[in-house]
Amino acid sequence: MNITVLGTGMVGQTVSKRLVELGHKVTMGTRNPDTTLSRTEPDRMTGITFSDWHKANPQVCLVTFSESVKGADLIINATSGFASLEVLELAGEAAMDGKVLLDISNPLDFSKGLPPSLFVCNTDSLGEQIQNRFPGLKVVKSLNTMNVYIQMNPGSLPGDHNVFVSGNDLEAKAMVKELLISIGWREQTIIDLGDITSARGTEMLLPIWVRLWSTLGDINFNFHIQRAK
Ligand SMILES: NC(=O)c1ccc[n+]([C@@H]2O[C@H](COP(=O)([O-])OP(=O)(O)OC[C@H]3O[C@@H](n4cnc5c(N)ncnc54)[C@H](OP(=O)(O)O)[C@@H]3O)[C@@H](O)[C@H]2O)c1
Numbered sequence: 001m002n003i004t005v006l007g008t009g010m011v012g013q014t015v016s017k018r019l020v021e022l023g024h025k026v027t028m029g030t031r032n033p034d035t036t037l038s039r040t041e042p043d044r045m046t047g048i049t050f051s052d053w054h055k056a057n058p059q060v061c062l063v064t065f066s067e068s069v070k071g072a073d074l075i076i077n078a079t080s081g082f083a084s085l086e087v088l089e090l091a092g093e094a095a096m097d098g099k100v101l102l103d104i105s106n107p108l109d110f111s112k113g114l115p116p117s118l119f120v121c122n123t124d125s126l127g128e129q130i131q132n133r134f135p136g137l138k139v140v141k142s143l144n145t146m147n148v149y150i151q152m153n154p155g156s157l158p159g160d161h162n163v164f165v166s167g168n169d170l171e172a173k174a175m176v177k178e179l180l181i182s183i184g185w186r187e188q189t190i191i192d193l194g195d196i197t198s199a200r201g202t203e204m205l206l207p208i209w210v211r212l213w214s215t216l217g218d219i220n221f222n223f224h225i226q227r228a229k
Helices: 010-021 033-037 050-056 081-091 126-133 148-152 170-183 196-203 206-216
Strands: 002-006 025-030 061-064 074-077 100-103 138-142 163-167 190-194
Touching: 002 010, 002 081, 010 025, 010 148, 025 033, 033 050, 033 061, 074 081, 081 126, 100 126, 100 170, 126 138, 126 196, 138 170, 138 196, 163 170, 163 196, 170 190, 190 196
Parallel strands: 002 025, 002 074, 025 061, 074 100, 100 138, 163 190
Antiparallel strands: 138 163
16 A cells, blocks of 8 residues: 655654555655754654664655655554644645545643643544544544554564554544554454544543553553453
């Protein structure tokens, strides 16, 4: 597939690299490719600069947000939650019409320090805000409840653990589920929560996720829904 990844941070980088390994043609979107390639500060999570990452992953084509969505079979939103709507405006509503958007973003607000709060919750979610603003997009929220290394390599954790899927369009969810299975998620561990309003629940897992990070001391964990046999 031609897959566009919006976002150049650790999520955009890790997702793009994995999708190239799986044989997809990956295009990455950013505000200004020259500015992004000339960043000298290492990413605070990966410890490397974007240009070093790009030298190691030359198959990923870096272009502007608006260039990136042209010709995409699937678009993945891996941008800061605060910027997601703005990024999608830059990408252009017409160019995205009818396409599937896998939304990995979270509405985290770090402006008041740690732990972050949610800038939308309870009666609304970022997934819904994106769907409502861009009704022609088929938004599927998924993968936002575990760290990106587990997202892209679920087998790195022992035993069963779960990934959630929320969205209004059944075919779009089927496309995302197929992608998840190709990445390594076992079909039985994928839980379809229903329409896009269920993204409220998965986005609201983030406060407990952040507390677990601080309590457990690392990010290598995920949620597992244990059911009665
Ligand atoms: N880290 C994880 O393991 C993890 C797990 C689950 C979900 N998530 C979610 O995944 C998303 C990406 O996380 P991340 O840490 O990789 O990246 P990030 O630092 O949250 O976001 C980086 C991207 O956001 C864009 N951006 C930031 N401010 C902008 C603005 N004012 N206008 C336009 N674009 C702007 C940047 O554009 P440029 O490229 O132009 O700089 C960049 O592409 C977040 O929503 C995060 O909550 C992360």
